[in-house]
Amino acid sequence: MVLFAATALVLAGCSSEGNGGKASDKSASEKVTVEWWNISTAEPLKSILAERVKEYEAAHPNVTIKNVPIENEAFKAKMSTATQSGKTPDIYSTWGGGVLQQQIDAGLVKDLSGDVSSWIGNFTPASLQAYQFDGKTYAIPNDIGMVGFWYNKALFTKAGIAQPPATWSEFLDDVKKLKSAGITPIALAGKEKWPGHYYWAYLAMRVAGLDALKQAGTDHDFTKPEFVSAGEHLKQLVDLQPFQKGFLGAGYSTPDGQAATVSNGKAAMELMGQWAPAVEKDSGKGLGDDLGFFAFPSVEGGKGSASDAFGGGGGYAVGANAPDEAVDFLKYIHDAAQHRKSVESGAVLPVLKGEEDAVKDPNLAVVAKALAAATGFQLYLDQAYPPAVGQEVNDSVAALIAGSKTPEQVAQAITETAKSE
Structure with missing residues (x-):
């Protein structure tokens, strides 16, 4: 299902009047x-x-x-x-x-x-x-x-990583270890944008906390220092060039996309929802017993709890x-x-x-x-907020990952869209 990742939710269709709750009292012969x-x-x-x-x-x-x-x-x-x-x-x-x-x-x-x-x-x-x-x-x-990190245990072992990282600093260190071992650390479907927003959203949760995200939905202000800091933490990761070659044009469930890249052992991990194992199996060879899961790391000094979940x-x-x-x-x-x-x-x-x-x-x-x-x-930010705001989160975070927007510009763009709604 994924998901997985998201925008406005209304479909065209035809229906008849009814008051719901139980099957209506129409004649059994009425279709x-x-x-x-x-x-x-x-x-x-x-x-x-x-x-x-x-x-x-x-x-x-x-x-x-x-x-x-x-x-x-x-x-x-x-x-x-x-x-x-x-x-x-x-x-x-x-x-x-x-x-x-x-x-x-x-x-x-x-x-x-x-x-x-x-x-x-x-x-x-x-x-x-x-x-x-x-x-x-x-x-x-x-x-x-x-959403959490699905990872290849065998590739982690090859890179000398004994256990999944618990903090953001440990996570960045593990990315460096994977690169040093000649392993692509992370697969990302850059073309579809929504998978990238998971990183900024989780970092905002860990740095600013859930209450700050809820407040931003009310006062429409994402320019607070904690939200800029979330972008700065993401830029730390982006600067390490952790993603597979051609990730900006990659899809999620395509034969050469994010899920398949992990499933075929060409990248060590992906940040994705609970549907990831099924999509990986459908898209590639599958990792079997080598597939593992760990929660998004905590951020040192952040206001959010490491046990807060996003999804x-x-x-x-x-x-x-x-x-x-x-x-x-x-x-x-x-x-x-x-x-x-x-x-x-x-x-x-x-x-x-x-x-x-x-x-x-x-x-x-x-x-x-x-x-x-x-x-x-x-809830996913591109669903928790109005569609235009959610789309701006996806677009601006994608631009940050691509190197065309700064953390400050991301925060400002989301704020401007939120205030115009």
């Missing part, structure tokens, strides 16, 4: 179509959800679930165009945050609070956070996760005019027995209480454990 746009294009989730659709349709002969998986980047592009149409499909993927808030303000999203009141308590509070506003629920979580997940919102069956279908696929199958497959991480034991993959278990121990959680 109902529920259009479902999602980003589950990779296995095993693609097949798992397709099976859920077949099961639901078999139990509800008058209902057709029009399952439309769309590749992540194409999905975002289509949504950006459709935002101005004033329509949504009946069910659609959302990352929540500021993007979902804009859709709510535009009257495009159904308030699910009353419809899901009897079963929303099954979800963990952290998984619901990005989809709740003013005490109301506007989407149902299907996955949650965090997000994926959920499903319901269009304002969707038929009742849309909510009923979401209830079905989030039944404890059904969602557990998705968790057991490794496609998603737990969002329902008591699912933790269903995580079988050891790497994903590490992520789940880190999330369980997290003292704070920050």
Whole structure:
């Protein structure tokens, strides 16, 4: 899923009037179509959800679930165009945050609070956070996760690195060790920009702290010294030239992109979400037991906690005019027995209480454990803030990584965009 990485979230589609919460009282012979746009294009989730659709349709002969998986980047592009149409499909993927808030303000999203009141308590509070506003629920979580470093244990050993770094200084030293051993330290999909924003976002969390990021979303001021310092720390890394050759033109999941570069042993690590192992396996040879995970290092003297996590997940919102069956279908696929199958497959991480034991993959278990121990959680900045602000974060950080913007210019550009919103 990735993800992984992100912009406005509205899709064009048609739907009929309904009040949600349970299947409507229409005649069983009356045909109902529920259009479902999602980003589950990779296995095993693609097949798992397709099976859920077949099961639901078999139990509800008058209902057709029009399952439309769309590749992540194409999905975002289509949504950006459709935002101005004033329509949504009946069910659609959302990352929540500021993007979902804009859709709510535009009257495009159904308030699910009353419809899901009897079963929303099954979800963990952290998984619901990005989809709740003013005490109301506007989407149902299907996955949650965090961004961290996925690394090649064998290459670390070859470079003389005994254990993953715990601090930013140690991380920079390890980058130097990898380079000295003739190993490309980091793979980056520079062309897609969103993977690069992870570095600045995490550094802002570690240097300025979560409260500062929340405050910046209110006062629209990213020029504070701590945000400039985050950029300066990132420049320290960039100055070491840690990325693979041609990274500025590299994609994420392409055959020669970020995930494949790590998967094929051509770079020692990547900063990516919990979906990384699956994408690496799809894009390259896969690292098997050599694949490991460590959390983003702390920054000496920073105000943020090393146990604060950055990431997000994926959920499903319901269009304002969707038929009742849309909510009923979401209830079905989030039944404890059904969602557990998705968790057991490794496609998603737990969002329902008591699912933790269903995580079988050891790497994903590490992520789940880190999330369980997290003292704070920050949603992806290109989702937490309004779309224009999130895009500016991506663009300006990409420019910093490319060497065309200074840390001060990054902070100023994000501030100017935020104040103009």
